[in-house]
Amino acid sequence: MSRRARPRRRAVPRKAPPGPLRMLGGALAAIAAFAVVAIAWVMWTYGGPGPQAREGEVTTVVLPRGSGLSTIAGDLADAGVIRSRGLFMAAARLGGAAGSLKAGEYEFRSGTSMARVLRDIQAGRVVRHLVTVPEGWTSEMAWEAVHKAPVLTGEAPVPAEGTLLPDTYQVQRGDSRSTVIQRMAEAQDKLMADLWPKRQPGLPFDTPQEALTLASIVEKETGIAAERPRIAAVFVNRLRSGMRLESDPTIIYGVSKGRPLGRGILLSELNARTPWNTYQIDGLPPTPIANPGRAAIEAVLNPPTSDELFFVADGSGGHVFASTYPEHQRNVARWRQVERQKAAAAGAGR
Structure with a gap:
């Protein structure tokens, strides 16, 4: 028997292993894809919206003095302000900001970008933060305001009366109280150094300290800005003529160191010979009775020309002025009538 011839199998060509160039190309493509993804992530993480909490929420971060870049980045990441501590450090170094980051208290709204x-x-x-010292406050009142500010640190002595400039001062968390009070004193020194050389010639006082003392009395006599120059002129005229100043706020300072009495002045207080009671002493008191503001100081250093020597309350928050004693007495009588009417109205309303 003849054997059948077996069909020949076709030879399947074997695939050649990829060559080195193809392998390199694939690797480069993978690296490029990874790089694109990485760059996109970096750009989004750095420049895009930061971590989102509740909309409008603010996160406060306090960066202590002396903190290095690593500590700052860690504090921000721990507070949820940034997504990546490492990326923040890298961006700070590459951008040249690593050595110029400033300590302090910061607030960041939810979603703020790392950039x-x-x-x-x-x-x-x-x-x-703000610390406000109103015009006419005593130095002790200002000292109390500084010591009540919770963001400030340390202790400070009560400054001398009249040595601070009333104003609203910006402070940072961690500032020392002594430094803030020193700023207030330096602000007043700077103001006086500017205003004193521009003063009117022939004033009846010789030193900036005396000017501050008189300005403090003017400050306490009226809360109406337009009246300060006129009241300053009255006191300057009285000093020039040798009359006593007879200012009620100087009595109060001798009794309560400037704290409101909450009542009228007693006859015994009027007659008490304290160092500040200008009904009992000649000339100026030994110290200011408050911290005057710029307007009161300017009014004292450049008072308007006037022959007025008296003033009394007019019943509406202001004062009425007079050049002669009889005229003043008539004004006082009118004021007494206003007082009686107010007392009667108060009694009827009970």
Whole structure:
């Protein structure tokens, strides 16, 4: 028997293993894809919206003095302000900001980008707190306001009366109380150094300290800005003529160191010979009775020309002025009538 011839199998060509160039190309493509993804992530993480909490929520971060870049980045990440501590550090180093980040208290709204966070800290856009010293406050009152500010640190002695400039001062968390009070004193020194050389010639006082003392009396006599120059002129005229100033606020200072009495002045207080009672002493008191503001100081250093020597309350919050004693007595009588009418109305309303 003849054997059937077996069909020949076709030879399947084997695939050649990829060559080195193809392998390199694939690797480069993978690296490029990874790089694109990485760059996109970096750009989004750095420049895009930061971590989102509740809309409008603000996160406060306090960066202590002496904090290095690593500590700052860690504090921001721990507070949820930035997503990546490492990326923040890298951006700060590459951008040249690593050595210029400023300590302090910062507030960041939810979603603030890392780029904005870095710019704010480099620029030192810290939270500013305010301490206000109104015109006419005593130095002890100002001292109390500074010591009640919870963001300030340390202790400070009560400054001398009349040595501070009333104003609203910006302070930072961690500032020392002694430094803030020193700023207030330096602000007044600077103001007096500017105003004293421009004073009117022939004034009846010789030193900036005496000017501040008289300005403090003017400050306490009226809360109406337009009246300060006129009241200053009355007191300057009285000093020039040798008359006593007879200012009620100087009596109060001798009794309560400037704290409101909450009542009228007693006859015994009027007659008490304290160092500040200008009904009992000649000339100026030994110290100011408050911290005068700029307007009161300017009024004393450049009072208007006037022959007025008296003033009394007019019943509406202001004063009525007079050049002669008889005229003043008539004004006082009218004021007494206003007082009686107010007392009667108060009694009827009970």
